[in-house]
Amino acid sequence: MHYSKYTFHASLSGNGASSAGLVIGNYLTGSMDIMDKKESELFLHYQESGSWENYPGITDLLHRRYIFEHEQEERELINEKRQLFLTEYANTPVQIIFTPTYVCNMGCSYCYQADYENTSATLKKDVVDSFFDYINKTFAREKVKPYITLFGGEPLLGGNEYKTSLLYFLHKAKEFEYEIAMVTNGYELENYLPCFIENKFNIKEIQVTLDGIEEIHDKRRPMKTKAGSFDNVTRGINKALQNGFRINLRSIIDKDNMAELYKLAEYAQDRGWLNYPSARFQTTLGRNYELHFCQAGTPLYERSEMWKDFAGEAEKHPVLYKYHSPQFHGMHNLSRTGELPLPVFDGCPAGKKEWAFDFKGDIYGCTASVGVEKYRLGNFISGDRINEEQVNEWKTRDVFSIPECSQCAVSLSCGGGCGVLAANKTGKILSPDCRPVKDLIVTGLRYYNIQTKELSATGGNI
Ligand code: SF4
Numbered sequence: 276m277h278y279s280k281y282t283f284h285a286s287l288s289g290n291g292a293s294s295a296g297l298v299i300g301n302y303l304t305g306s307m308d309i310m311d312k313k314e315s316e317l318f319l320h321y322q323e324s325g326s327w328e329n330y331p332g333i334t335d336l337l338h339r340r341y342i343f344e345h346e347q348e349e350r351e352l353i354n355e356k357r358q359l360f361l362t363e364y365a366n367t368p369v370q371i372i373f374t375p376t377y378v379c380n381m382g383c384s385y386c387y388q389a390d391y392e393n394t395s396a397t398l399k400k401d402v403v404d405s406f407f408d409y410i411n412k413t414f415a416r417e418k419v420k421p422y423i424t425l426f427g428g429e430p431l432l433g434g435n436e437y438k439t440s441l442l443y444f445l446h447k448a449k450e451f452e453y454e455i456a457m458v459t460n461g462y463e464l465e466n467y468l469p470c471f472i473e474n475k476f477n478i479k480e481i482q483v484t485l486d487g488i489e490e491i492h493d494k495r496r497p498m499k500t501k502a503g504s505f506d507n508v509t510r511g512i513n514k515a516l517q518n519g520f521r522i523n524l525r526s527i528i529d530k531d532n533m534a535e536l537y538k539l540a541e542y543a544q545d546r547g548w549l550n551y552p553s554a555r556f557q558t559t560l561g562r563n564y565e566l567h568f569c570q571a572g573t574p575l576y577e578r579s580e581m582w583k584d585f586a587g588e589a590e591k592h593p594v595l596y597k598y599h600s601p602q603f604h605g606m607h608n609l610s611r612t613g614e615l616p617l618p619v620f621d622g623c624p625a626g627k628k629e630w631a632f633d634f635k636g637d638i639y640g641c642t643a644s645v646g647v648e649k650y651r652l653g654n655f656i657s658g659d660r661i662n663e664e665q666v667n668e669w670k671t672r673d674v675f676s677i678p679e680c681s682q683c684a685v686s687l688s689c690g691g692g693c694g695v696l697a698a699n700k701t702g703k704i705l706s707p708d709c710r711p712v713k714d715l716i717v718t719g720l721r722y723y724n725i726q727t728k729e730l731s732a733t734g735g736n737i
């Protein structure tokens with residue numbers, strides 16, 4: 276008998292004790308079940324002994340494929356599910372990130388780009404032409420047409436000269452039939468919308484950040500001039516929604532604004548934003564964390580603590596349930612469909628499904644590395660590909676190539692985490708950025724009120 280390397284369990288009390296029972300799961304087979312206290316104790320006893328002989332629940336464990344008769348069955352299932360993952364991956368469009376400037380009109384308290392060299396806000400025509408030449412050639416053989424995400428700095432800056440150059444870029448994108456997404460602070464959004472509408476640019480999503488209601492947002496995300504930005508940003512969001520654009524409303528969360536998040540949810544509800552279907556309006560909660568520099572003094576969250584606090588806030592202010600539906604490593608899926616999502620063999624798209632470029636011609640693997648010299652991979656203007664070795668590390672990074680992940684039971688939901696965060700910590704791209712998968716499952720079970728003993732439809736029944 277072979278105990279699957281992907282079978283894991285977590286205490287439902289969240290503190291490691293089995294007194295509240297266990298959740299047992301396996302992202303390879305898609306099984307997840309709850310064991311009560313008595314079942315848990317017996318299960319743990321046998322599991323620790325390493326022998327399942329005479330274990331009364333063995334038929335169930337085999338049926339749900341927490342245990343395989345032979346290791347070969349597990350290997351075959353890994354190959355089969357990996358093939359499915361790769362097929363789906365091949366059909367996922369590449370996201371091409373373009374940073375037209377590192378200049379920003381806001382001075383957010385936590386900006387990780389604050390130290391970037393950002394004197395120029397002019398995007399030259401010949402750079403735009405070279406960029407489109409480069410991506411048209413490089414991504415010509417993709418199965419699905421890539422899309423372009425405008426990033427910054429701030430991609431929607433004011434000022435006629437800059438705006439003209441950005442519009443030139445958008446016209447080129449239209450000419451070559453690329454859909455556009457944008458990550459903007461939203462301050463100038465209202466002013467750009469008429470051009471977007473008039474020129475019929477193909478805009479698939481506008482991501483805008485609001486960190487709370489006016490008082491909170493303006494403290495965390497003021498303009499460089501120290502003026503508030505909330506009014507401009509919310510006017511932009513309203514206008515975009517009214518004109519049929521899709522808004523992804525993001526908040527950057529730390530312990531300073533979590534307790535007030537419900538007020539933003541109420542604000543969104545009052546404006547009617549929460550009535551739009553998910554195809555038109557979505558929310559994202561991003562954790563404020565140290566990416567490239569230290570944020571001493573800011574009360575940052577660890578990942579699992581943040582989501583526990585969010586779940587606690589939602590219990591106090593139910594509008595948050597409507598405002599945001601966290602994934603909790605498949606628990607959202609499980610609550611909606613009764614199934615766990617497909618295994619994730621790679622959670623970091625850098626250098627595979629994501630590439631980033633800037634107005635200087637520099638090439639990077641993704642948004643988190645863009646503008647950081649040690650992650651620069653080449654330049655599309657000079658044509659040099661300076662770091663084939665690093666490109667190869669990004670391309671091969673997955674749960675099998677990172678030694679720690681290849682031994683990890685929850686790897687098929689974690690996916691190995693973020694390569695830049697991992698490399699910033701360890702100096703190696705092929706190293707893990709661990710996610711607290713088990714903690715988040717337990718929080719998610721509670722959040723979505725999933726209580727039944729038999730949780731997932733796949734894998735068989737216990
Ligand atoms: S390195 Fe991190 S930010 Fe970049 S693509 Fe990978 S997961 Fe995303």
Ligand code: SF4
Binds near residue numbers: 707
């Ligand atoms: S990054 Fe950590 S938690 Fe994630 S798969 Fe690798 S070892 Fe497991």
